[in-house]
Amino acid sequence: MKAVGVIVEYNPFHNGHAFHLAEAKKTSGAEIAIAAMSGNFLQRGEPALVSKWTRTEMALAAGVDIVFEIPYQYATQQAEIFANGGVSLLIAAGCDSICFGSEDGNIEAFEETYSFMKKNDGFFQQKVNDHIQKGVSYPRALSLAFTDLFPEDTLVDLTKPNNILGFQYLKAAKKQNPMLNMFTVARKNAAYHDENFSSETIASATSIRKVLFSENQQFDQIQPYLPSSTLELLKEYQLKYGEFHHWDLYWPFLKFKLLQTSPEELRNINEIEEGIENRLLSQVIGADSFTDFINRLKTKRYTRTRLQRVCLNLLTNAKKEEMAVIDDAVPYLRLLGMTDKGREYLNKQKKHFNIPLISKLSSYKGKEIQLDIRSANIYQYGLTKSKPELNHEYKKTPILLTKKGTDQ
Structure with a gap:
């Protein structure tokens, strides 16, 4: 069974993600879609809107077949480490290809940009250091250094957020498994940081969260931009816990x-x-x-x-x-959820995995996972309108979405 991998946060899962997922399967010809998904805390140093378990349910309901958690020490770091962790996980899970979203949407342009940057790496790094010495941030220094190279129009614009991440995915794949097939899908309508709705059906996760955190929260406002399953899961989460997660908690x-x-x-x-x-x-x-x-x-x-x-x-x-990240390789595959088809894939492929597959937390004794456990407890403890569920990680088993419904 061919598997395509996607590296995601799904905060929350929306129609743009559904489009990316459908295109990933179509472009790669894969039968299985595997998501490497951030846990309860995200790459930008934020708590996820809802827990990784609810986001797993959103993903499975919308067409993902298997969800693995990107370990905390990868999921919450800068773009290069985040990308290395996600790519490493998907390779370990047996993916034949990876498909990512980007502003550019042209994989040949990414390949050309990779060659260009590799050829000019010395000059690029020097320029990055020069700009940092002038007091600018590291991301800004990267952007300025790229501009200093006078890139051709055929190259990817590495000043845009999804292009930056996509380039890091490609770079990680070249390093870890050059035989891996890489695909990209152009983002539709909404830009990554858009705070307002500019399309009838596609909106950024940022604009959706803005509505959910507003004083006049209206689920009707975000309904056109979400699969019905996501909308229902958001309503259920708010009903159960009384609030969504944000930094002020x-x-x-x-x-x-x-x-x-x-x-x-x-x-x-x-x-x-x-x-x-x-x-x-x-x-x-x-x-x-x-x-x-x-x-x-x-x-x-x-x-x-x-x-x-x-x-x-x-x-x-x-x-x-x-x-500290060792050899860019995630140490385990933490299974959060699967469909019937995903379970069939795992039953056939798990004997080929070269790192532990964790479905029951108590069965894994490696100290690396303690960060995931600790961060999960802290995430739950932030809820102020309901009793925190500590040791939640030990009670949870992977979600199984069958034709009859969800089994946990």
């Missing part, structure tokens, strides 16, 4: 953590470097919300995303040694 815990931690201790936390620990401690006392805190911290050098990842690592106590 975790702000009291983050502030407490900072108020009782020394600069020396902070330096052990992942991504805390260059003296940023002193800025964190000086700004936290006067801040009255998470948004206020980030606005106080933000400079040309430190982007909102970078600062959110720093705060997330503080919240979860993710230390540098825990977040």
Whole structure:
């Protein structure tokens, strides 16, 4: 059975994702779609709107056959590490191909850009360092350095968010398995960060979340942009827990953590470097919300995303040694859910997997997974309108979506 892989967050799953998924199967000719999906916390240093289990249900209901969790130490890091983790996972799961969304939508352009960047890597890295020395952020330095190369019109524009991620997927695939088939699908209508609806059926996840977090929340406003299964799961989640996850739920815990931690201790936390620990401690006392805190911290050098990842690592106590990535290879396949077809694939393929397949958490003793467990407990503890479900990870088994419905 041929399998195509997608690297996703589904925060939440919407019609644009459904289009990408359908095109991934069609373009690759695969019978199985496997999603490498971020867990409860995301690459931009944010809590997911709803839990990884609910997002798994959304994915399975919409056509994904298997969902694996990208481990925390990959899912919450900068683009290159995130991409390496996602690609490594899909290779380990036996995927023949990977399909990603991009603003460009032309895989030949990505291939040409990869060759161009490889040829000019020395000059590019020097330019990146030059721009960082001038006080700009790392992502901005990358963008400026790319422009300094005077790229031809036939190359991918690496100043756009999905093109940047797509390029990192291709780069990771070239390094880990050059035989892997890579495909890309152009994003339709809505841009990655669009906060407003500009199409009748396609909207960005950002604009959908904006409605869900607004004071006058109206599910009717987002209905045209979501599969019916996603809409129902969002309603069920809000009914059960009383709220969706966002950073302000975790702000009291983050502030407490900072108020009782020394600069020396902070330096052990992942991504805390260059003296940023002193800025964190000086700004936290006067801040009255998470948004206020980030606005106080933000400079040309430190982007909102970078600062959110720093705060997330503080919240979860993710230390540098825990977040260190070895050989770009994920250490396990954590199964979150599958369809009947996905279960059939796993039964045939799992004997070929070269890393452990985890369906029951208690059966895996590797210390690497402790970050996933800890972050899952913290994620649940942030809910203020319902009782936190601690040790939730040990109680959950992979979701099985059959023709008769969902079995957990």
